[in-house]
Amino acid sequence: MSGFYPFDVKPETFYEKGDFEVVYGFSGSMGGWRVGMRWKSSVEGKNGYPVTRGGEPCYFLISEELAAGFLETLPSLGGSKDEQIKEAIKKLKGENK
Numbered sequence: 001m002s003g004f005y006p007f008d009v010k011p012e013t014f015y016e017k018g019d020f021e022v023v024y025g026f027s028g029s030m031g032g033w034r035v036g037m038r039w040k041s042s043v044e045g046k047n048g049y050p051v052t053r054g055g056e057p058c059y060f061l062i063s064e065e066l067a068a069g070f071l072e073t074l075p076s077l078g079g080s081k082d083e084q085i086k087e088a089i090k091k092l093k094g095e096n097k
């Protein structure tokens with residue numbers, strides 16, 4: 001993958017609604033576990049927006065200081081990933097290393 005792709009492997013999707021997604025994954029180049037978001041599709045291309053020059057998905061990464069608080073809002077939506085989100089929050093807060 002290009003240098004613009006922040007995750008070491010494909011991130012896990014924690015929230016998906018329409019063309020918007022929130023993901024969680026490990027990024028060695030960004031210092032650990034990170035939360036990102038992006039639009040999954042666009043009129044211009046199948047990989048959504050934004051994409052790298054090579055057409056790979058690009059994510060807006062949420063600041064480390066805000067990531068756990070941001071994820072705390074997701075379980076209230078009643079999705080199937082609630083337990084995984086709670087574990088990710090613990091990891092981001094340093095409670096589960």
